Amino acid sequence: MLSISINQIEYVLALVRTGSFSKAADQCYITQSTLSTMIKKLENQLGFPLFDRKSKPIQLTQQGAAIINQFKVVQNEYDNLEELIEATKNEFHGILKLGIIPTIAPFLLPLILDNLVVNYPQLNFKIHETTTSEILNKLKTRELDIGILSLPINNKDFTETSLFTEDFLVYDAKTDKQQSKKKYKINDIDISRLWLLEESHCMSSQIGKICSLKKQHKINGKLEFNSGSILSLVELVNINKGITVLPRLATLKSNIVNPDWIYPLQSPVPVRDVGLITLNSFAKKRLFKLLKSEIIKTIKPILKKSGKIKIIEPF
Numbered sequence: 169m170l171s172i173s174i175n176q177i178e179y180v181l182a183l184v185r186t187g188s189f190s191k192a193a194d195q196c197y198i199t200q201s202t203l204s205t206m207i208k209k210l211e212n213q214l215g216f217p218l219f220d221r222k223s224k225p226i227q228l229t230q231q232g233a234a235i236i237n238q239f240k241v242v243q244n245e246y247d248n249l250e251e252l253i254e255a256t257k258n259e260f261h262g263i264l265k266l267g268i269i270p271t272i273a274p275f276l277l278p279l280i281l282d283n284l285v286v287n288y289p290q291l292n293f294k295i296h297e298t299t300t301s302e303i304l305n306k307l308k309t310r311e312l313d314i315g316i317l318s319l320p321i322n323n324k325d326f327t328e329t330s331l332f333t334e335d336f337l338v339y340d341a342k343t344d345k346q347q348s349k350k351k352y353k354i355n356d357i358d359i360s361r362l363w364l365l366e367e368s369h370c371m372s373s374q375i376g377k378i379c380s381l382k383k384q385h386k387i388n389g390k391l392e393f394n395s396g397s398i399l400s401l402v403e404l405v406n407i408n409k410g411i412t413v414l415p416r417l418a419t420l421k422s423n424i425v426n427p428d429w430i431y432p433l434q435s436p437v438p439v440r441d442v443g444l445i446t447l448n449s450f451a452k453k454r455l456f457k458l459l460k461s462e463i464i465k466t467i468k469p470i471l472k473k474s475g476k477i478k479i480i481e482p483f
């Protein structure tokens with residue numbers, strides 16, 4: 169009688185995702201020799217090879233490709249079973265692997281992590297600050313469970329859930345004191361002093377009309393700046409008396425952002441929709457709801473107090 173363990177299925181799927189025994193072993197937290205031995209044992213049980221070990225990256229054989237989708241079904245159903253058992257016992261434990269983009273991480277994480285760690289002591293959180301494209305890749309390979317990023321992604325493999333919408337504000341590092349809280353027009357922005365994040369960064373797609381004003385900024389023809397870090401951007405704007413555009417959360421409770429230099433934009437105001445993204449087959453539904461609830465509960469009063477909680481018509 170054929171006997172296949174859930175661990176063997178996990179090892180096979182990890183090797184399919186990575187195409188490498190060493191990378192698959194790292195994902196499964198076992199040695200490469202153990203992973204190789206367990207997969208070879210399964211192949212002997214089946215009576216045919218699952219992988220062509222001569223190819224690089226390692227590829228499924230014709231026989232392996234014929235059954236791999238059923239392995240994925242079994243893995244997903246097992247995950248669902250674990251989730252149901254935890255829900256029945258009303259427990260939260262295990263590992264939640266989160267990916268978050270750099271323009272959100274330094275402003276959102278300090279607001280939510282303490283509560284999560286204190287309120288759910290049996291949960292282990294693994295946080296990866298990385299780009300949108302890397303988050304999507306790691307979700308597909310199951311190296312991440314949930315991504316926190318700017319929506320929409322518009323990919324049929326993923327489920328998107330909006331958390332909150334924040335507007336963008338002009339940050340103008342003038343030397344004189346602010347005379348009035350005027351609303352900036354896009355055309356008011358001094359292009360010669362404009363600093364922006366690198367064009368490839370996902371935030372830039374939310375402020376395309378402003379980004380189109382200037383593709384690249386040079387100071388005295390000598391300095392080029394490309395970064396995905398809002399904090400680095402603000403530091404350089406401060407030093408060079410420049411001007412930039414910041415999401416609202418980045419302007420709150422930051423020691424390096426001067427509140428006297430923050431201006432609203434005239435309508436239509438650029439916004440970004442911050443949300444969660446998972447694979448469609450993601451099974452840890454309760455952990456997803458927990459994270460969503462904690463973020464909204466924390467962020468809603470902050471944005472409401474700042475006067476911008478509702479969705480604003482974007483460009």
